[in-house]
Amino acid sequence: MKILLLSAVLLALAGCGGGERVDAVRSASSASSVGAASSPALPDGSGWVYLGVVDEMRGKTSYMARLSSANRVDIGGGHGDVGLDLILGGHEEYDFPMVLFSLPDGEFAECGSDGCEVGYRIDDGAVLNISGYLADSGSIMGCSDRTVEKLGIDGCMVENSALFYGIRDGRKMVVEVDILGRGRTQFVFDVSGLQPLDKWPGLAVVHRK
Secondary structure, eight states, X not given: OHHHHHHHHXXXXXXOXXXXXHHXXXXXXXXXXXXXXXXXXXXXXXXXXXXXXXXXXXXXXXXXXXXXXXXXXXXXXXXXXXXXXXEEEOHHHXXXXXXXEXXXXXXXXXXXXXXXXXXXXXXXXXXXXXXXXXXXXXXXXXXXHHHHHHHTHHHHHHHHHHHHHHHHHOSEEEEXXXXXXXXXXXXXXXXXXXOOGGGHHXXXXXXXX
């Protein structure tokens, strides 16, 4: 049941109708990159990109927002300087947006039994954590199996909503992730300008699956 639940989150993010979790995450990441070049103009300083993917078979469209980190870090291993992508989506399925952290190159370290702990701090607030699972070597989904086992989807809602509403009212976010071969690594995001969820459809560049 938990696998189906988490897969459904990924499918909502990517707008996919089936296949492995890895394919769904890669579709979400690659699709967001497609939309980056052609999204409508947004308020000054906003780097958010909005994308919609149509699932004609099920008659619905999934919307997501993507933001790339302001900094890049040399993670070694022949990968060179790498940034981190933050993708929000899935609110059509669960009434709250789920977060996906994605490395364009390189790999995250293996998760522990409690999931992948991703630390973040918004503006001058406290350092918080979100527990995710390794959807593939370069993608962490913000809803770990352990969280679902212990608290159900409500546990994921609490963690993801805290991050989302913090971003909505914030400007700067620092994210710390564990990268294979480098360890804990920090990425900085200018999260200002994130539009309300009800505006995403009008801002999104829509693609068909």
